[in-house]
Amino acid sequence: MNAVATFTVLSREWCHLCHELVDELAPIAHEFGWTVAVLDVDADPELEAKWDEAVPVLLHGESELCRYRLDAEAVRAYCRAFPLESAP
Numbered sequence: 001m002n003a004v005a006t007f008t009v010l011s012r013e014w015c016h017l018c019h020e021l022v023d024e025l026a027p028i029a030h031e032f033g034w035t036v037a038v039l040d041v042d043a044d045p046e047l048e049a050k051w052d053e054a055v056p057v058l059l060h061g062e063s064e065l066c067r068y069r070l071d072a073e074a075v076r077a078y079c080r081a082f083p084l085e086s087a088p
Contacts, residue, residue, distance in 0.1 A: 005034040005082070007065075010041050010057040017068060018056040024070045025058065032079040 007029055011018035022038055029036050041047040041055055051057060058065040058075070060082070065075055 005032070006060070007034055007036045008059040009036060009038045010047060010051050010055050010059065011038050012042055012055055013040055015055060021056040021058065021066075021068075021070045024072065025075070028072060028075055028079070032076075034079065 007025060009018065009022055009025065011022065018038075022036065025036055028034075039047060041051050054067060057067050058070065060078070063078075065071070065078055
């Protein structure tokens with residue numbers, strides 16, 4: 001069984017901090033074999049109500065890894081603690 005290895009970035013299209021976080025996250029995701037899903041909070045009223053001005057937020061499932069700025073070392077440590085199983 002393979003672990004789900006997808007980062008979710010809660011973002012806004014016009015948010016420069018959001019774009020910076022995604023750009024900085026991409027090489028880390030590639031390094032560890034993770035994917036990145038970007039969700040626009042403005043496209044979902046529930047996300048907008050919950051997160052509003054808190055974006056960007058980096059999540060893995062329900063775990064919040066960082067907010068506003070990427071903490072690259074914390075994300076790398078998280079990835080190392082969440083090893084992916086090799087496909088058969």
